Amino acid sequence: MNDEIEDKLKVKVKQSGFSVPEHYFDQLTERIQTKVSMEKLKDLSSGDGFAVPASYFEQLEARIKEKTTTVKPKKEAGIFRLWRSDIVKYASAACFVLVSAFGLYMNNHHSISAEKSTDTTTEQTLFDIDEQMIIDHIQASKNVKTTTNASEKELEDYILNNYSQTDIASNL
Amino acid sequence: MKQVEDAEILEKFSNEKTRNEAFNLLLSKYQQKIYWHIRRLVIDHDDTDDLVQDVFIKVWRNLEKFRSDSQLYTWIYRIATNESITFLNKKKQRNNTPLDEVSEELADSLVESAYFNGDKLQLKLQQALLTLPEKQRLVFNMKYFDDLKYEEISEILGTSVGALKASFHIAAKKIETFLLNDDISF
Numbered sequence: 001m002n003d004e005i006e007d008k009l010k011v012k013v014k015q016s017g018f019s020v021p022e023h024y025f026d027q028l029t030e031r032i033q034t035k036v037s038m039e040k041l042k043d044l045s046s047g048d049g050f051a052v053p054a055s056y057f058e059q060l061e062a063r064i065k066e067k068t069t070t071v072k073p074k075k076e077a078g079i080f081r082l083w084r085s086d087i088v089k090y091a092s093a094a095c096f097v098l099v100s101a102f103g104l105y106m107n108n109h110h111s112i113s114a115e116k117s118t119d120t121t122t123e124q125t126l127f128d129i130d131e132q133m134i135i136d137h138i139q140a141s142k143n144v145k146t147t148t149n150a151s152e153k154e155l156e157d158y159i160l161n162n163y164s165q166t167d168i169a170s171n172l
Numbered sequence: 173m174k175q176v177e178d179a180e181i182l183e184k185f186s187n188e189k190t191r192n193e194a195f196n197l198l199l200s201k202y203q204q205k206i207y208w209h210i211r212r213l214v215i216d217h218d219d220t221d222d223l224v225q226d227v228f229i230k231v232w233r234n235l236e237k238f239r240s241d242s243q244l245y246t247w248i249y250r251i252a253t254n255e256s257i258t259f260l261n262k263k264k265q266r267n268n269t270p271l272d273e274v275s276e277e278l279a280d281s282l283v284e285s286a287y288f289n290g291d292k293l294q295l296k297l298q299q300a301l302l303t304l305p306e307k308q309r310l311v312f313n314m315k316y317f318d319d320l321k322y323e324e325i326s327e328i329l330g331t332s333v334g335a336l337k338a339s340f341h342i343a344a345k346k347i348e349t350f351l352l353n354d355d356i357s358f
Contacts, residue, residue: 030345031341034341034344034345034348035344037344037348038316038344038347038348041293041297041347041351042316044293045290045291045293045294045297047290047294048208048212048290048294048297048298048317049288049289049290049291049294049295049298050208050211050212050217050287050288050290051287051288051289052207052217052287053217053287057203057204057207060203060207060221060224060225061196061199061200061203063225064199064203064224064225064228064229065195065196065199067225067229068195068228068229068232069191069192069195069196069232
């Protein structure tokens, strides 16, 4: 019965449908041979021939532990008392108030004297300048003002006398 | 002695009171495996000694942040692998030497080392390994010496299982050829 079914199936499904990579069987022999060679090599020489100094691994473990798990205890931070007695505490406070007050006073005094000194310097500079020089300076300023008030006729004459027609045309 | 489970280590580490105990358990479980993993990559014992300490200091500092979506030992292996590759790259840059010369230097140091007492075949195998590119050497070491599964190596290196299988095969083929060229039959 079973054979009958098998035969029928074989007629319908001729191949399993599996496939292998190209040239697989050509390389398979070589692959197996190489594996066999490696197995032979392993049998001939077990191990790799490397050695370590005596008791190396015991020491290695201790050295690694020393660098990792052995945590050095942290030094507890000490408390330093600034004031050992009440007298020193109040004396320090008094000194602080005095020094602060003195500093404040000196700061204000310095600002006032700086202001005063600036005023004095200006007065002194003016005092040093010759009186006649100041008069001349004021007079000169007046002259400049007068000239700016020249009449249009005067300005026209000045331009015509001093500039060519080309200059005037190019500046217009 | 029965080895403690990673889950237990992590649970103990999360508690401040049992943290040191957890780290001691982790060290006992993994220090030798990690040492040998690094040693096979950097060859020199003193360099390995420095690196293995750096790796476990990193583990100590970051274990609290470790998320259990990857396995603890693959996470430690990944740290160790990255530290070793960084070290080898720095060595290349420092000496301004190309990769093959660094490999030659390492192969020479193997012969002179006081801490290499392998036989002729073991020495030849290490020399053959040093001719491989770093990635192939890594895959070969993890598969051949550490007996890790491809899935585990894949998690450590972030490379697909298929690519790892191909890398291992190429490495094994090169080693076979190297040894046969040296008249070593096996």
